[in-house]
Amino acid sequence: MMREHSKLYLVLACLSSVLLSSAFSGGAAPVIPPLNSYYFDVLIGLGINVILAVSLNLVNGYTGQFSLGHAGFMAVGAYTSAWLTLSYGYALGAGALSTTTTFVLALLGGGIGAALAGFAVGVPSLRLRGDYLAIVTLGFNEIIKGVIQNAEPLGAQRGLGGMVQHTTFFWTFACAALTIYVVVNLVNSTYGRGFLAVRDDEIAAEAMGINTTKYKVIAFVLGAFFAGVAGGLYAHFKQFIHPEGFNFMRSFDIVVMVILGGMGSTVGVCIAAALLTILPELLRFVARIEALPDWLQRVAENRMILYSLLLIVLMLTRPQGLFGARAAVTRKA
Amino acid sequence: MSAPLLELENTTVQFGGLKAVSELSLTIRDAELVGLIGPNGAGKTTVFNLITGVYQPTAGRIHFSGSSVVGHRPYAITGRGIARTFQNIRLFPSLTVFDNVRTACNMHLRHGISHALLRGRSFANEEREIEAAVIDLLEIFSLAKQRDLPCRSLPYGDQRRLEIVRALATRPRLLLLDEPAAGMNPTEKVELMKLIRFTQEKFRLAVLLVEHDMKVVMGICERICVLDYGKKIAEGTPTEIQANPEVIAAYLGKEAADA
Numbered sequence: 361m362m363r364e365h366s367k368l369y370l371v372l373a374c375l376s377s378v379l380l381s382s383a384f385s386g387g388a389a390p391v392i393p394p395l396n397s398y399y400f401d402v403l404i405g406l407g408i409n410v411i412l413a414v415s416l417n418l419v420n421g422y423t424g425q426f427s428l429g430h431a432g433f434m435a436v437g438a439y440t441s442a443w444l445t446l447s448y449g450y451a452l453g454a455g456a457l458s459t460t461t462t463f464v465l466a467l468l469g470g471g472i473g474a475a476l477a478g479f480a481v482g483v484p485s486l487r488l489r490g491d492y493l494a495i496v497t498l499g500f501n502e503i504i505k506g507v508i509q510n511a512e513p514l515g516a517q518r519g520l521g522g523m524v525q526h527t528t529f530f531w532t533f534a535c536a537a538l539t540i541y542v543v544v545n546l547v548n549s550t551y552g553r554g555f556l557a558v559r560d561d562e563i564a565a566e567a568m569g570i571n572t573t574k575y576k577v578i579a580f581v582l583g584a585f586f587a588g589v590a591g592g593l594y595a596h597f598k599q600f601i602h603p604e605g606f607n608f609m610r611s612f613d614i615v616v617m618v619i620l621g622g623m624g625s626t627v628g629v630c631i632a633a634a635l636l637t638i639l640p641e642l643l644r645f646v647a648r649i650e651a652l653p654d655w656l657q658r659v660a661e662n663r664m665i666l667y668s669l670l671l672i673v674l675m676l677t678r679p680q681g682l683f684g685a686r687a688a689v690t691r692k693a
Numbered sequence: 694m695s696a697p698l699l700e701l702e703n704t705t706v707q708f709g710g711l712k713a714v715s716e717l718s719l720t721i722r723d724a725e726l727v728g729l730i731g732p733n734g735a736g737k738t739t740v741f742n743l744i745t746g747v748y749q750p751t752a753g754r755i756h757f758s759g760s761s762v763v764g765h766r767p768y769a770i771t772g773r774g775i776a777r778t779f780q781n782i783r784l785f786p787s788l789t790v791f792d793n794v795r796t797a798c799n800m801h802l803r804h805g806i807s808h809a810l811l812r813g814r815s816f817a818n819e820e821r822e823i824e825a826a827v828i829d830l831l832e833i834f835s836l837a838k839q840r841d842l843p844c845r846s847l848p849y850g851d852q853r854r855l856e857i858v859r860a861l862a863t864r865p866r867l868l869l870l871d872e873p874a875a876g877m878n879p880t881e882k883v884e885l886m887k888l889i890r891f892t893q894e895k896f897r898l899a900v901l902l903v904e905h906d907m908k909v910v911m912g913i914c915e916r917i918c919v920l921d922y923g924k925k926i927a928e929g930t931p932t933e934i935q936a937n938p939e940v941i942a943a944y945l946g947k948e949a950a951d952a
Contacts, residue, residue: 542810549809549816550823553796557785564783567745569771569800569863578806624787 400529404597406637407532408590411539413617413633414626415586418543420615421623422552423579424559426490429481429497430587430614432504433474435606437588438595439514441470442523445596463526467535467592474588475581477504482580486573489562501608508603519602520595527597535593539586544626546582555579556624620674621681628683640667696759698723698899699744699775699867704753706743713739715923716753721867726893726900728914730907730934732944735920737903738780741869744901745777746770758866772800776865778856780872780903784844790855791840794830797862798823827862833895834858834888850881857892867899868892874906882906886913907945911935919944 416430444466485496508514515521546552554575557565562572595601613636621632643663646652652660659666674682697720704717714736721727729737742748744755746767755762762770785793801823808816831837834854839847844855853873860868870889874882886909893900904910910917911931919927919934921943927934934940 545810545812546806550795550799550802550804550820551806551809553788553792554799556787556792557796557799560785560787561783563747563767564779564785565796566747566767567771567777567779567783568797568859569768570796571766571768571800 402637402641403529404527404532404593406634407529407536408594408597409614409617409633409637410536410630411586411590411593412614413621413629414536414539414543415583415590416614417618417621417624417626417629418546418555419579419583420618421625421629422547422559423555423576425486425576425580426494427497427580427583428494428608428611428615429499429501429504430583431606431608431610432497432501433478433584433587434591434594434610435504435508435601435603436477436584437470437474437591438601438606439508439520439591440473440588441466441592442520442595442601443514444469445523445526446520459524459526463531463596466596467531467589470592470595471585471588474591475585477588478581478584479577482577482584483573486576486580498608498611501606501611505603505607508606517603519600521600523596523599525596525599527593532593532597535586535589539589540626540630542582542586547626551575551578559624616671619681620671622684623681625681625683628681632682639670640664643667697721697756698725698758699901700754700756701740701744702754702756704743704750704755706739706748707751712923714743714750714920717920717923717925719918719925719928721899721901723866724893724897724899726889726902726913726915728910728917728931729901729903729920730905730910730917730944731920731926735944736923737920738871739923740920741777741871741901741903744770744869745775768800771863771865774864774866775869776860776863776867777869778853778860778871778873780875782852782856784852784856784859786843786845788844789841790836790844790847791827791831793844793855794827794859794862795823797859798826800863830858830862850877850884853877853885854888857888861892861896865898867901870900870902870904872903872905874904874909882909885909889913 412430412434416427419425419427445462448462481497481500485493485500488496509517547555554565554570557568557570558572558575565572565575591606617633617636618629620636621627621629640663643660643666647657647660647663649657699719699721701717701719704714705712706714717736717740719727719740729740731737739748743750744757744762746762746765746769750763757770757773757775762773762775765773785796788796802819804813804815804819807813828837828840831840834857836851836855836858839851844852847855857868857870857873873889874885877885889900889902890913892898902910902914911934914931917927917929917931917934918925919937919940926943927937927940929937935945
């Protein structure tokens, strides 16, 4: 079938991107000299955004549960993994485990921490629908931020720093590929049809023997897990994390990627994540091109306004997103 | 006489001050075709929602093949063998004809989520089994040609048929049909009557049918139960119901009685 093939290509594309990125930075001894730190920063950010957007798409796009708290799960993952490497990293690194193993375990720990948070939030709040769920998840995001701001062992308002920079191209894009693999495989399976059925019509789904709560919680917990992994990557890339970095604006950014890419289209969401990471940076360059007329430079200087404007135009002309098959707004039966 | 498949005993449901269904007792035996009729707002769809667990009764009992279904979630009740269709068609609009039916097979799956991720052998086998079963069903109901179309693009009558097929995919013992003839033209109605009869015989199902079209109800039901304001006002064979003065006054009107 068509869909099966496109899935295969997607996985192949991911694998090749992993190989390519590992060529750029093969752990300690990169094959190709590393890019300058600015490009490195943008590209790692891109990979992390892909993980966040693809995992949120599982919840918001495929299962139709509008979550606005993805940055909250990212925060749980970031702080859990940072705390793991900070408190156990050196001890383990000096002992039986290599630093890489410690890092991977910390990422996994961050993911599991976020998944547990996802379970705790999801089970009671997934009874709610639409706007109400959005508000509850938004509230959760703010609570997590508030808790961290007051947690002295996590650095409170000062933020948490001192992590070793473990995050490389390889790990970022390997995690992105894994996220895509899991989401694509899940969506093209019996589970995926369950997600879509829940999104389309919950009452009919229940009547067809689908445990809607179970499916929603699975999507929510898996989404949170990958957000946690993304948080872990972020923490070990920036080497410093601050609660304000995980506020609801961050959640909005991810939601925008999902909506722009097209709810329920993994390819679209990947492209939107890449586009929205690169576009503001690109506009930064445009502002600096001397050859351009003065007014154009000044327009480009206000790049965030331009960026917002672009989003508005896109939503007006293509409300279903770049790759969405159907309208982003779900109709009521 | 065999033990009843479905048994409602003094079932009542109250929404605030309104008794939508009041002390209703109704039994359906294996492979029996029963009609449920009554004026608009009499509580017919509410009865369906009670049986399928969408609403919980405030009083009374509902037993299905020997054990109570009260307090169970709708998906669990479907799992025990009660399937339904909806008054206003509720197919999954973003899925194809094929996937609509396939989704209804989900509850029979035995493989876990890890198999779906790793695409193991049990996943592939079950997918193939389900695919074959779905194609069989679609062929029986002559929808196989449209299998890859989005379900919304089907003509109205086919969508109704597809909803029945989807309900059958859950392998029910009792099928609840909520106004399947609504919006159909006379030819389609005749087709539908044949289809319901055929389905009931082929799958050895009990069917509970809510319908306003008296030709359909009188034509295929073995027994009819009449509701008015949530209360059962009559029960009997089509001939008995047609002659019942209370039913004529409440619902059928003089014309139907003469017909």
